[in-house]
Amino acid sequence: xxxxxxxxxxxxxxxxxxxxxxxxxxxxxxxxxxxxxxxxxxxxxxxxxxxxxxxxxxxxxxxxxxxxxxxxxxxxxxxxxxxxxxxxxxxxxxxxxxxxxxxxxxxxxxxxxxxxxxxxxxxxxxxxxxxxxxxxxxxxxxxxxxxxxxxxxxxxxxxxxxxxxxxxxxxxxxxxxxxxxxxxxxxxxxxxxxxxxxxxxxxxxxxxxxxxxxxxxxxxxxxxxxxxxxxxxxxxxxxxxxxxxxxxxxxxxxxxxxxxxxxxxxxxxxxxxxxxxxxxxxxxxxxxxxxxxxxxxxxxxxxxxxxxxxxxxxxxxxxxxxxxxxxxxxxxxxxxxxxxxxxxxxxxxxxxxxxxxxxxxxxxxxxxxxxxxxxxxxxxx
Amino acid sequence: xxxxxxxxxxxxxxxxxxxxxxxxxxxxxxxxxxxxxxxxxxxxxxxxxxxxxxxxxxxxxxxxxxxxxxxxxxxxxxxxxxxxxxxxxxxxxxxxxxxxxxxxxxxxxxxxxxxxxxxxxxxxxxxxxxxxxxxxxxxxxxxxxxxxxxxxxxxxxxxxxxxxxxxxxxxx
Numbered sequence: 001x002x003x004x005x006x007x008x009x010x011x012x013x014x015x016x017x018x019x020x021x022x023x024x025x026x027x028x029x030x031x032x033x034x035x036x037x038x039x040x041x042x043x044x045x046x047x048x049x050x051x052x053x054x055x056x057x058x059x060x061x062x063x064x065x066x067x068x069x070x071x072x073x074x075x076x077x078x079x080x081x082x083x084x085x086x087x088x089x090x091x092x093x094x095x096x097x098x099x100x101x102x103x104x105x106x107x108x109x110x111x112x113x114x115x116x117x118x119x120x121x122x123x124x125x126x127x128x129x130x131x132x133x134x135x136x137x138x139x140x141x142x143x144x145x146x147x148x149x150x151x152x153x154x155x156x157x158x159x160x161x162x163x164x165x166x167x168x169x170x171x172x173x174x175x176x177x178x179x180x181x182x183x184x185x186x187x188x189x190x191x192x193x194x195x196x197x198x199x200x201x202x203x204x205x206x207x208x209x210x211x212x213x214x215x216x217x218x219x220x221x222x223x224x225x226x227x228x229x230x231x232x233x234x235x236x237x238x239x240x241x242x243x244x245x246x247x248x249x250x251x252x253x254x255x256x257x258x259x260x261x262x263x264x265x266x267x268x269x270x271x272x273x274x275x276x277x278x279x280x281x282x283x284x285x286x287x288x289x290x291x292x293x294x295x296x297x298x299x300x301x302x303x304x305x306x307x308x309x310x311x312x313x314x315x316x317x318x319x320x321x322x323x324x325x326x327x328x329x330x331x332x333x334x335x336x337x338x339x340x341x342x343x344x345x346x347x348x349x350x351x352x353x354x355x356x357x358x359x360x361x362x363x364x365x366x367x368x369x370x371x372x373x374x375x376x377x378x379x380x381x
Numbered sequence: 382x383x384x385x386x387x388x389x390x391x392x393x394x395x396x397x398x399x400x401x402x403x404x405x406x407x408x409x410x411x412x413x414x415x416x417x418x419x420x421x422x423x424x425x426x427x428x429x430x431x432x433x434x435x436x437x438x439x440x441x442x443x444x445x446x447x448x449x450x451x452x453x454x455x456x457x458x459x460x461x462x463x464x465x466x467x468x469x470x471x472x473x474x475x476x477x478x479x480x481x482x483x484x485x486x487x488x489x490x491x492x493x494x495x496x497x498x499x500x501x502x503x504x505x506x507x508x509x510x511x512x513x514x515x516x517x518x519x520x521x522x523x524x525x526x527x528x529x530x531x532x533x534x535x536x537x538x539x540x541x542x543x544x545x546x547x548x549x550x551x552x553x
Contacts, residue, residue, distance in 0.1 A: 133464040142459045258447070258492035262481065265474050265493075272471075297511065298494055305454060305473070305495045307465030 004118040005156040006109070008092065010207065011124050012199040013190070015168060015177030016161045018122040019043065019090050023052040026088045026120060030056060039087040039112070039119075040074035040105075046176065056088070066097040076101050076108045079117070086118045093127035093145040106147045123147060125203040134307065138198040141190055152210055160207040165196035205275045209247055248276035251331040252308075253322060253357075256282060256295035259337055259371060261302065266369045267335045268306050278308040279329055283321045285314075318353065323360045334364050338371040417446035418515030419492070423508060425453050425501055426469065427527035428476045431483075433520035433548050438487040440518060440546070447490045449512060450480040453504035454497040462497065502533050509541045516544045523550035 007025075009018040019042065030036040038058040043049040059079060061072040073096055079087055089112070094105040102108050109119050126135045126143040136142045152158055163171075171177055172191050252267035254260035264280055271278040280303055288296060296312070303310040315321035326334065339353050351359075358366055422429065422437040429437075429450070441448040452473040454466050477493045484491045494512065498504030509517075519537060522528030529537075534547055 133460055134467055136460055137457070137464065137466050137468050140457070258490065261477075261493045265477060268470070268474060294513075298492075301497075301511070302495050304463050305466050305497060306470050307467060 001116040004113040004116050006113055006118070006151075006154070007120045007157040007159065008152060008155045009120065009122045009159050009161055010152070010203060011122070011161045012163075012203040013124055013126070013168070013196060014044075015171060016163045018124075018161045020046075020049050020052055021159065021161055022088055022090070022120045022122055023049065023056070026056060026086065027052065029086055035085040037079070037082060037084040037087055039079045039089040040091070041088070042090040044177075045179065048176070057084075062100075064097045064099065066099075071097050073097055073100060074105065074108060076111060079112055080115050083115065084117060086120065087112055089119055089121045092121040092123040092151070093143075093147050095145050104145075104147070106151055125199060125206060128152065128206065131202060131206070135199065135202060138202075139190065139195045141195075152206070158207055158210050160203060162200070162204065165193045165200060168196060169193070201275070205247075248274040248332045249330050250274070250276050250278050250333045250335065251322075251326055251329065252278070252280045253318075253334060253336045254280060254282055254299070255337075256288060256292040256299065258295065260295065260299060262371075263335060263337050263369045264299065264302055264306070264308070268308065270333065270335070270367075271308075274333075276333070278306065279325070279331070280308050280310045281322065281325055282310075282312050283315055283318045284312055285316055285318070319356045319360045322357060326361055326364055331361075331364055333367065334361060335367045335369055337369055339368070417441075417444040419447050419449050419513065420444070421449045421451060421508070421512055421514040421517040422480075423451040423453055423496075423505060423517075423519060423529075424476070424527065425529075426455075426472050428472075429480065430520060430527050433518070433528070434480060434483055435487075436546075436548055437518040438484055438489050440516065441484075441489045442487050444515075446515065447492050448480075448484050449492050449494060449514060450477060450484075451494040451496055451508050451512070452476060453501050453508070454495055455501065455504065456497050456499060458499060462499070466497070501529065502536055505533065505537060506540070509537075514543055516546060517541055518546045518548065520548040521550055 009022045011018040023041075026036050026038070036056060038053060038056050040061070041053055041058065043053070059075060059082060062075040062078070064071050064073055074089065089105070089109055092106050092109060096103060096105060096108070102111070109121055112119050124143075125131060126139075127145055127147050128149055129146045130149045132143060132146050168177075169187070169191055172183060172186060175183065178186055248271075250267050250271045252260075252263050254263050267280070268278055270276075280299065282296070282299075300310050302308075311325060313321050313325060322334070325331070334357060336354060336357070342352065354366060354368060420437055420441040422434070424433075437448060437450075440446075454469045454473065456462055456464065456466065473495055477495075481491045481493065494508070496504045496508040496511065498507050517537070519534060520528035521534055522530055528548075528550060538545055538547075
């Protein structure tokens, strides 16, 4: 039996309307004659959301006693025995009460998909494993429940529910998200424009990367994966001859030298503006000296703070190594330091590094980062 | 004709020897690292005061040394110590650039660092473990401005090897 198809409604934060939109689409499917059930709904006492669920079949929850409290969880065996065409399941990142089939709801969803049932689910961007640390640093609030990033990349479709921070705050103030007694506390803590803007930026970028990942065929693109759906994955891809990737990836080519810090900083700034990933590469043509090792350690610490990836590759031909790394990592932008001055014969015998890189990397932009020490020398002349 | 060819060949050989001479290459390499000592200059998210920075730069220049400005990043307890810190990077990178720009006007080479820790003291401890230096210049804080607490400075004086120069807050 082919696995079901998974559609995820992704939001930057609670209250953007993920559940509402999921229910709207569920209703549309039901009206089109499909067998749709509500596997689990968390309406948070929002009347508009509850109204949207009207008319859909709701599967009963399971009552579990945990530490003396009665909790209600999604009934996985109930969904599997009911076997609808489409099941709507809210709160993908939820942690189940102990004693159920799985620890996490996303694992329940995988089982539902495995049974050939299509699933619509909802999740907030903060719950993505790879973004959890970054978003905690940005917002100051740690979210404990996480889901593997693979869920997003393997989903048939990811729908971003976007709303501007101002509109979201207006909705909160109007009592459309939380009850009146919780509004002020939410405004004072999490629902700040700067937090919401940062989360929105990350959510938009994540979906853009996801779209790009889906459009690039991989080796297993013709084989339906565990969550790949009943159609071959490549049917979902855009034509590979379509205009190329819009997501940028920057590569800083450095040597372990104090000047490298400036190249990394300039590259990081560009990466921030472009919303791009950043790789830092040193092509080691020989064993590093003690000084170089110290510089490399400092660069490693800098890269870790910036969230960049430091790569050390061995090789005699710098251009060939850069070419390979750029191809493997999907580099769109290469930044190098100011090349050392060369003598006339050297210039005659061999093109400069920047020229060779330009020739070897068609389609990759090249930027040379100015060296302040040279500006100083020029002024003193 | 033959003489002309020989002269030309000799000129080419002479030029190539000059081009490939390691000594010449060394001379043409921009001098980003000074021969003198390393002056460590830590600061936090409030950034260094221009007075403290100028003192550190003058010291480095007088000794033909290198300034090592160290941004100390505090990592919240609920984050792994090696987690990326995008928010603090947005503060640290412009500060490092500003320090480097100022250093360029003093003609002092810079070798910048970012150190992280659970607190400033923890980051200072990491800094003295990772860096070799000849002098450490640190600014004392007053009335919540930039610089370091008396306790942190006392801790450094007890634990950091090498010469430590403590700058009084201006006006005190």
